[in-house]
Amino acid sequence: MQREEPTTRRELLTRAAAYAESIDLDVPVAELDWTISERAKRRAGGCRYNAETGAITIVLTWAAYQEFGWREFTGTIRHELVHAWEFHHFGESGHGERFREKADEIDAPRHCRTFTDGRLELVCTADDCGWRPDRHRASKPVKFPDEGYRCGDCGSAYVVRHVASGRTWRTNEGYQRARDALGDDW
Incomplete structure (x- = not known):
């Protein structure tokens, strides 16, 4: 039973x-x-x-x-x-x-799937690369995307996208502007 x-x-x-x-x-x-x-x-x-x-x-x-x-x-x-x-x-x-x-x-998964969608997304700028990991928090790669962080697949630059609003940025200044503009909708 x-x-x-x-x-x-x-x-x-x-x-x-x-x-x-x-x-x-x-x-x-x-x-x-x-x-x-x-x-x-x-x-x-x-x-x-x-x-x-x-x-x-x-x-x-x-x-x-x-x-x-x-x-x-x-x-x-x-x-x-x-x-x-x-x-x-x-x-x-x-x-x-x-x-x-x-x-x-013991038939355990090597990785467990995520259970929520991220509110942020890193999007590779290379036309032939589909790298798009999501993020839930404003980590350093989200806040400072132009400070040495690169695409995890091809090494190209990336943009950060706020999923709900569609806003994107490539610098900390852009992050600050997006954060200020979104306010409570962040």
């Missing part, structure tokens, strides 16, 4: 920890800390490691769970468990070959 999907943050954490126990992975699940993120805009989950204490915390994003539902979200849990496994055994974690192999063993 399949249980209903968690409807509260506490239920999600409890169900995630119980689900983690069912995954065949050499990681001390009972020793993991579990928490919810309300702030994340792109990451469905995360895994934090305290090298001094050895504590491992799996962070689950509530908005991602709401978007994905339990069935898809279990992939996020398995993904973060692979990070926990790496931290537990090696004191470090990434998305390299070791991660990929262990993720394949």
